[in-house]
Amino acid sequence: MSATLIKRATAEAILRENGWLSREPEAFADEVLRRSILLRYAPNEVIYHFGDDLGGIYGLVSGVVAVNTAPQVDAPQLVHMGVPGSWTGEDSYLIRQPRRLELRALTELWVMHLSLDQMTQMTAADPSVSRRFCQNLLHGVDVLIRIIHDLQKPDPDRRIASVLQRMTWSSKQVLLTQAEVGTMASASRRQVNAALKRFAAKGWLTTRYGSITILNAEALRRFGDEDGVEHPA
DSSP, rough: OOOOOOOHHHHHHHHHHSSSGSOHOOOOOOOHHHHHHHEETTOEEEEHHHHHHHHEEEEEEEEEEEEEEEOOSOOOEEEEEEETOOOOOOOHHHHHHSSEEEEESOOEEEEEEEHHHHHHHHHHOOTTTTHHHHHHHHHHHHHHHHHHHHOOOOSSSHHHHHHHHHHTTTOOOOOHHHHHHHHHHEEEOOHHHHHHHHHTTSSSSEETTTTEESSSSSHHHHHHOOOOOOOOO
C-alpha cells in the first residue's frame, strides 16, 4: 500500500492550530517549524524506545501513536495515545537523560521532528525559549494527572469508560485490543469484554476485531465521571 503524502505546509498548519504550538507566540512557533523536519513512520514502527539515547522532540501531524512507559525495572506498558498537535520528547532536552517513554506507530504516522541540537541552538540564542519547551512538559503532566484520576475510580466499568473516552482525543476509532484496554484501565479482559457489551447495547460504541469505534464519547465521559457502581442496562 502506498504511503499517504502530506505537504509540508499542511503539516505546519496542523501543528500551528492544535496543541502546544497553538498556545505559544507566533515567532517561537515559526522558529520551531523552520528548524524541524517532516518524517513518516510505518505502522508498528518505533520512533524511540524506552532508555534510548538523548534526542529531540516530535510533534504528531497525523496518525495514531501509542505512548508506553513504566518504572525503569519493568517493561513499558501502554498508558496513552498521542493526538495531532501534541509534542513529546522534551525530557532529553531538560535533564539530559535517556528516554523515559516509548513511542510506537499504530497507524501510518507523519511527525515533525526538532532535533536536540536545534533545541540547544535555539536556547543558546535566546535562553527564555527553555520556558516555552517547559510549557509542553506541563501539558504532559496534566495528561498524567487525568490518567491517575481515571485509575483511582473504584468501579472497573467507569475506568474502562474513561479510558475509551480519553482515546477519542486522537481518533473516534480506538485501535486497541481488549487486553490493551484492560492494561490502561487496570481491568481484566473479562471485565473489558462485559463493559464493551454493555456500552454497545447503549449505543455508545461498536466493536470489531482489533478496534473499537466510539459513537458517543460524551456519554462515556458522563458515565465515567458519575459516582456509584450502577451500570448501564
